[in-house]
Amino acid sequence: MSTEAGHFNSKIDAVEKTSETLTGRAGLALFVSSLKSCGVPDLLAEQFSDLRKSSKGIGLLEAFTQLLCFFMDGTNLALSHFDELAEDPGYAAAIETPLEEMLSSHQVKRLCGKFNVSLFARFRSLLRRLFAWRLRTEQPDFVLLNLDSMVMDNDDAENREGVEPTYKNVKGFQPLQVSWGPYLVDAVLRGGSTHGNHGNTVLNTLTGLADLIRDCLGEEVPIVVLMDAGFMDDAIFAALEEMDVGYVATGRLYDDIKESVACLPSGLWSDYTTKDVEWEVTSFGDRRDAWSCFRRLVFLRRTREESGQTYLPTMRPETVLYTNLGMGTEVDRMLRRAGCAQWLETCEVARLSHGRGADELTWRAEKDFGTEKLPFQRFYPNAAFYYLMLIALNAYEAFKRDVCEGIVPARIYPTTFRRRVIDVAGKVVRTGRRVILKVARAAWGRLNIPLLWRRAHAPPAVALA
Numbered sequence: 001m002s003t004e005a006g007h008f009n010s011k012i013d014a015v016e017k018t019s020e021t022l023t024g025r026a027g028l029a030l031f032v033s034s035l036k037s038c039g040v041p042d043l044l045a046e047q048f049s050d051l052r053k054s055s056k057g058i059g060l061l062e063a064f065t066q067l068l069c070f071f072m073d074g075t076n077l078a079l080s081h082f083d084e085l086a087e088d089p090g091y092a093a094a095i096e097t098p099l100e101e102m103l104s105s106h107q108v109k110r111l112c113g114k115f116n117v118s119l120f121a122r123f124r125s126l127l128r129r130l131f132a133w134r135l136r137t138e139q140p141d142f143v144l145l146n147l148d149s150m151v152m153d154n155d156d157a158e159n160r161e162g163v164e165p166t167y168k169n170v171k172g173f174q175p176l177q178v179s180w181g182p183y184l185v186d187a188v189l190r191g192g193s194t195h196g197n198h199g200n201t202v203l204n205t206l207t208g209l210a211d212l213i214r215d216c217l218g219e220e221v222p223i224v225v226l227m228d229a230g231f232m233d234d235a236i237f238a239a240l241e242e243m244d245v246g247y248v249a250t251g252r253l254y255d256d257i258k259e260s261v262a263c264l265p266s267g268l269w270s271d272y273t274t275k276d277v278e279w280e281v282t283s284f285g286d287r288r289d290a291w292s293c294f295r296r297l298v299f300l301r302r303t304r305e306e307s308g309q310t311y312l313p314t315m316r317p318e319t320v321l322y323t324n325l326g327m328g329t330e331v332d333r334m335l336r337r338a339g340c341a342q343w344l345e346t347c348e349v350a351r352l353s354h355g356r357g358a359d360e361l362t363w364r365a366e367k368d369f370g371t372e373k374l375p376f377q378r379f380y381p382n383a384a385f386y387y388l389m390l391i392a393l394n395a396y397e398a399f400k401r402d403v404c405e406g407i408v409p410a411r412i413y414p415t416t417f418r419r420r421v422i423d424v425a426g427k428v429v430r431t432g433r434r435v436i437l438k439v440a441r442a443a444w445g446r447l448n449i450p451l452l453w454r455r456a457h458a459p460p461a462v463a464l465a
Helices: 002-009 027-038 040-047 060-073 081-085 089-094 105-113 117-138 201-217 234-242 255-262 330-337 346-354 356-369 379-402 414-422 441-446 449-456
Strands: 021-023 143-149 171-173 176-180 183-188 223-227 246-250 270-274 277-286 295-304 318-323 426-431 434-439
Touching (some): 021 089, 027 089, 027 379, 027 414, 040 060, 040 379, 060 379, 081 105, 089 434, 105 379, 117 183, 117 379, 143 356, 176 201, 176 356, 183 201, 183 356, 183 379, 223 346, 246 346, 255 318, 270 346, 277 346, 295 346, 356 379, 379 414, 441 449
Parallel strands (some): 143 223, 223 246
Antiparallel strands (some): 021 426, 246 318
16 A cells, blocks of 8 residues: 555656756766866867957857867757757856856857868867877877778768768768877868878878877887778888888789789798688788889788688688888887887788777767768868867867776767766756755766766866877
8 A cells, every 4th residue: 555655656747847957967067177177178269369359259268168068968969059058057057157158059150150271270280289188198108090081971961062972972071080099189171072192181191190199209109000092102101111100001902912922832821810700811022013112011811701601712802901010120129119019920910900990980989979960061160160079079088088987988989978977967056155066866876976076177187288
């Protein structure tokens, strides 16, 4: 009887509105505290201080803070969502902003409309400063970069500047991006039809990043760049070799390479297994007609699928890699000193190349965190939106590691992270000249809110970079 009465008493009979300040995004308070403590919005405001022509309206520091929180929230990345947030006192309180200073969609459009081509070098400079910040914070023994282009599907966009046919048979943008682990450390937004190795962009990008890494970590740190066949270029390889930077690049399978492989005795092949897929692998010197020198070619052919299916000799999928690892150069010495001598072996070179599949997860996380569909008609405002999204992504990855370590896994996707950490119910109260955010006891214990709060106010500062 008491059970039935208790069940009856828990029934909701009506709904009413409340004037209390409530939010469903209490976790944003931790993120915005970390942002302000490490100084990312300050860097943006400083870098683009010339955009503000008048003291009227919302300041750049506040505007960039709200934009970064907008991406971190990720509930709705349409510009119209700013108008909804501007009427939500709970959201405004969570990101420590007075309701009257919340951005509207029109203000965001005006801000992004002020950007032009001369300002994009500043965004790339900011990405590199964030990269330097993470290098100095994490102090890696080696740096493994992944260079690739990424198609952003905007196939349903009409008359959008820069939206062009891509190699994936959709219309969109195709930015060139460089990642280090989960971080996007440099990027160039380009039209969809632009080839990955267009102009001198790749050379200049890699040269700048190599100099930056060695400024942060010293001249002895080994750097290895992973690339696909779109960057098989003698000029790129020669420049990396001159800088003592290692590379593993997918190559093209030419007929003369097939003929050379067919003549190799069976004793020169080694067995190699990855994810239950069996390969045979070998290496030898190769020089293309236009190349300045011979380079090490690693040849792989698949012998058995994950399902157990064995390939006939004439039907084996084959892969060509080019590398300067294991050639007795300065790069080899650096790798040995860093404890990475195994990378010089033929099978490990193949493993590095296959590891690019894991690096592709960074692209997937980027799309999960943000959006492929850029909102503006003009190219420059879209580029501003894109770069702000990348900066927010890097801030999120840093927040996840600096503040949430031990609370959530580092390799968690943004959507799952938002559900666990950001989407927490909270109540904002003002008492005794203090503003207090209250959360439920269950979330308090599950997330260890006191620990997160302390960490959020003491992250490594970007100013150190």
